[in-house]
Every structure is written in structure tokens, then in C-alpha cells.
Amino acid sequence: MRYRHPDRDQIRIDGVLSALGHPVRLAAVRVLDGGGERNCGSVLAELDINAKSTMTHHWRVLREGGVIFQEPSGRENLVTLRRDDLDARYPGLLDAILAGARTDTSAI
């Protein structure tokens, strides 16, 4: 089964913001910003998350918001940050959000 993704011009700012407006999803995107394709399991491991079913929901929100690509690969799912699409549609947005997440983290 392949997942459906919005095209670049179907992405909406409120969908992106609500997708990223959750600490777990924002943390996942920070991991993905490291670059390249990751399998979901390795991101969960890096985030120290055990609840795979909850994360399935979070991946869906990120995917439907246009923030990530998610593709099945064997028994795993591969996820990639849609940085090119987001940067093209909303210049500066993702960088400002990721910088903001670092601000919060360093303040704790």
C-alpha cells in the first residue's frame, strides 16, 4: 500500500503548523532534518518512543500536512522531510520553526 500525499501546491499553512504544533511530531521532524531517508523505527528509537501505534497517528498527521513523505519498504516505512517543498512554498518557515525548537530546548 502506498500512502497519499498532498502535492506541493496543495499544502496549506494551517496544516503544516498544526502538524508541527505537537512536541513529538516536532521532535521527529528535527530528527528527519538530519537529512535523507529514515525508517520509522529508527526515528522512534532515537526519540525513545515505544508506542508505535501512537506514532502511526503522528506520521499520518505529518504526511497529510505535507511535512513528510512516507513510503512502505518491505515491512518498514521510510520517512523523509519534504524540505524542498516546504522551503519553496513557505520560505524561511521551517528554518524559523527548527531554530525556535532549539531555543526552547536550550532554555530548559
Added chain:
Amino acid sequence: MRYRHPDRDQIRIDGVLSALGHPVRLAAVRVLDGGGERNCGSVLAELDINAKSTMTHHWRVLREGGVIFQEPSGRENLVTLRRDDLDARYPGLLDAILAGARTDTSAI
């Protein structure tokens, strides 16, 4: 009754993003970005929103997320965008979001 607001350093990026990740709240913030203090009723009128009770919820989410100040004034409430606080804490974020909202609007 005065409302409670997070201090600037209590604002969190996921709270800001989830507050702005809703079309009505984002539209309200675009109105407030016009500058100065507005009464809630005039913002509702500008947005053509009749459901005052629903908007009470939206104002609360924006206020608790650190996006607006809301203060009672007689029988009304005055609302102001916390642009200085947001710009200081998350440089470029609000501008990128508002520009993104304009991108979406112009694409419809």
C-alpha cells in the same frame, strides 16, 4: 477578571504553532497584525464570524499559547498581537507564517 498570560520566556514553539495551526485563529492573527489593540467583537465582525462562544475558545488558545494579550475592558475584551515577544523569542517565525498565509490565500 484579568486573564493569565505566559511570560515571554514561558512561550513554547509547539504552543505557538498549534495555536496558529487553525484557519480561524490564523485569520484572527492576520487581522491583529494590522496593529494596535482591537476589541474582540470588531475582529469577529471583520472575519464575519457569528459564533462568539467558539471564538472565546480560540482567543483562549491564542492567549495561552503566548500569541495574543487579552484584557477585559468594560463589557468588551481587547486583544493585541504579542509581536515583540514572538519576534524576540522566535526571530522570523511570525513573518514567515503570515507570508505563508498570504501565499495560501492568493493561491485560492
